[in-house]
Amino acid sequence: MPTSSADEAGRPMPHLLVDGLSAGYGGAPIVHEASARAGLGEIVTIVGPNGAGKSTFLKAVAGMIPALAGKVRLAGEDVTNMRANHLARRGLGYVPQVNDVFDTLTVADNLAMGGYLLKRNEIGERTEKVMEVFPALKRMLNRTASKLSGGERKMLAMARVLMLEPSLLVLDEPTSNLSADLSRVVLEEHVSRLGESGAAVLIVEQKAQAALAISDWAYVMAGGVIRISSAAGDLLARKDLAEVFLGRSTGDGEVPKAS
Numbered sequence: 001m002p003t004s005s006a007d008e009a010g011r012p013m014p015h016l017l018v019d020g021l022s023a024g025y026g027g028a029p030i031v032h033e034a035s036a037r038a039g040l041g042e043i044v045t046i047v048g049p050n051g052a053g054k055s056t057f058l059k060a061v062a063g064m065i066p067a068l069a070g071k072v073r074l075a076g077e078d079v080t081n082m083r084a085n086h087l088a089r090r091g092l093g094y095v096p097q098v099n100d101v102f103d104t105l106t107v108a109d110n111l112a113m114g115g116y117l118l119k120r121n122e123i124g125e126r127t128e129k130v131m132e133v134f135p136a137l138k139r140m141l142n143r144t145a146s147k148l149s150g151g152e153r154k155m156l157a158m159a160r161v162l163m164l165e166p167s168l169l170v171l172d173e174p175t176s177n178l179s180a181d182l183s184r185v186v187l188e189e190h191v192s193r194l195g196e197s198g199a200a201v202l203i204v205e206q207k208a209q210a211a212l213a214i215s216d217w218a219y220v221m222a223g224g225v226i227r228i229s230s231a232a233g234d235l236l237a238r239k240d241l242a243e244v245f246l247g248r249s250t251g252d253g254e255v256p257k258a259s
């Protein structure tokens with residue numbers, strides 16, 4: 001198993017390995033040569049200020065926008081610039097920051113759409129399994145997604161990608177628009193359970209403290225650049241945490257220039 005061996009930092013072998021990735025819109029890079037990794041069973045969080053390029057980075061990893069430079073490897077295979085549906089076949093489940101469910105469809109149909117690569121007779125079986133992870137969705141199967149609360153909707157968005165049993169989950173702000181209390185529930189119960197199930201989990205979160213508390217590793221991105229790569233607990237323990245999150249401090253006395 002790849003998880004049995006570890007590198008010098010004690011991290012599992014990378015299931016996702018991003019090396020020097022540059023990405024942006026219309027050919028102009030916003031993310032510059034960013035490197036990150038996530039091993040099976042590992043929860044990895046990217047934090048950083050608004051507009052830092054976190055979603056852009058995730059979109060390039062998930063095949064939604066092209067990589068302008070660098071490499072993305074998944075389970076040892078070079079998947080750079082592979083289209084999103086091919087990545088889904090290889091085990092990547094991506095939950096975007098917005099438009100994460102189909103508003104006009106019922107919960108059950110959203111789940112069926114999430115299982116679009118499955119055979120028709122497998123969908124019921126997988127839906128049952130996903131309901132075991134998110135039992136609250138059981139009584140909402142016939143409800144239209146637009147009528148769900150913010151928390152229920154986030155649950156559905158995660159359940160939808162679980163339909164294909166991904167080995168890598170890429171979650172862009174799984175707690176956006178949720179109260180502090182509900183965010184903690186989503187992170188502590190749902191996201192950490194995804195890690196415990198053995199998948200590699202890469203998340204972007206604004207609620208940095210709560211996210212770091214359930215994470216193994218963390219990256220700080222500011223100005224399109226990864227400024228810090230650190231064990232999540234070490235980052236959480238830092239006195240200059242607030243400055244770090246804003247990308248204003250690397251913690252070693254150096255204040256990076258705005259870029």
Ligand SMILES: Nc1ncnc2c1ncn2[C@@H]1O[C@H](COP(=O)(O)OP(=O)(O)OP(=O)(O)O)[C@@H](O)[C@H]1O
Nearest residue numbers: 025030048049050051052053054055056057097206
């Ligand atoms: N579709 C797009 N076309 C052009 N520019 C974009 C597009 N999406 C984002 N950008 C720009 O790219 C930069 C980085 O945006 P991105 O969404 O990656 O930031 P972020 O770190 O996810 O921010 P937030 O925390 O607010 O979600 C911003 O300046 C943004 O305006």
Ligand SMILES: [Mg+2]
Nearest residue numbers: 054055056097
């Ligand atoms: Mg974003």
